[in-house]
């Protein structure tokens with residue numbers, strides 16, 4: 001089999017752990033498989049580099065930020081390859097560019113457009129273990145880009161797709177996907193399997209165990225994706241098609257996203273097309289808007305509230321400002337101390353009363369729900385940030401996920 005193995009930040013967090021990764025790779029090779037490895041930077045490294053950039057500028061040039069951030073993954077890829085060669089396992093380290101990864105030009109959140117796997121394939125055919133620096137690529141002009149936080153997951157899935165690998169394993173510090181973040185609710189249970197759809201919702205709604213774009217791509221390319229621990233032999237969680245899952249609980253998991261901010265637009269001109277203009281402007285900047293709430297109009301104006309990721313709030317404020325200047329919005333207000341808790345499950349499609357049960361669980365804890373949004377397979381609630389963990393545990397227990 002050809003297996004792509006991705007090791008996250010904690011798994012390559014120091015030199016001993018990189019050696020541990022090398023040993024795991026050796027084991028897989030000894031079982032007779034071909035291996036391509038994708039690595040993250042050492043844990044904390046990307047944050048450290050961002051802080052370095054911000055030491056010099058509050059708004060550092062994104063092209064330079066990308067060149068800087070891509071270095072973290074190059075360090076671990078080279079070190080792992082050195083370790084593998086030393087163990088007598090021929091290996092070659094590659095940057096995103098050398099691995100043939102071409103992306104859009106949107107620095108710090110580029111999308112993969114195309115992968116030319118020929119260099120990787122050549123090395124594999126020559127019997128080498130390819131070790132790719134995750135999280136990065138180059139745009140058409142050859143400028144280094146990065147794929148958004150957690151983007152090494154996406155590198156791994158995209159490479160697995162391009163090489164038509166049999167399996168893509170994501171090694172991390174938990175031994176699979178749990179019913180909720182086990183750091184918040186120790187009673188969380190590991191799932192044997194989860195559907196792409198549910199995993200995509202959980203990841204998009206804050207479960208950082210997998211980057212959401214990586215799940216989207218795995219679904220699109222039909223990549224067999226497994227999440228497991230690099231510190232134990234435990235079987236992981238298979239992320240697969242809905243039809244491969246026997247049991248469909250109403251709710252499969254609870255997600256928490258504390259990096260959300262609420263934007264309130266007051267006195268928005270009430271005319272056809274205004275919402276389209278505002279949200280198109282936000283979309284052009286790739287700002288992920290969620291939970292939109294418009295109140296009933298009177299006096300020819302209306303109020304619109306929505307949430308954005310905290311790290312995109314400044315960007316959103318600038319866009320709102322331009323509408324205020326044009327006289328389309330009277331005033332705006334922002335709140336960063338909010339969080340979004342969500343329940344996700346494909347079983348919701350055929351069950352009534354799921355939202356009501358979630359609201360009752362919040363009520364029982366005296367947690368005020370500020371905003372609500374639902375889809376076929378999720379219910380999200382915006383609450384005060386200080387109640388985050390309580391809310392997660394309340395929902396986890398209300399839907400008996402600990403049973």
Ligand code: ADP
Pocket residue numbers: 007008009010011040043150171172173174176177178179180181182183206207208209210253
């Ligand atoms: P890596 O550095 O390996 O990419 P991450 O820190 O990005 O690892 O993701 C792993 C973390 O995701 C876990 O330590 C856990 O706290 C968190 N997490 C959040 N939700 C879940 C969930 N439903 N199941 C498992 N882990 C989760």
Ligand code: ASP
Pocket residue numbers: 008009040041046047072134135148149150151152153
């Ligand atoms: N090092 C990057 C980050 O911290 C990418 C990754 O780890 O997947 O976001």
Ligand code: MG
Pocket residue numbers: 008150153208209210211
């Ligand atoms: Mg991650």
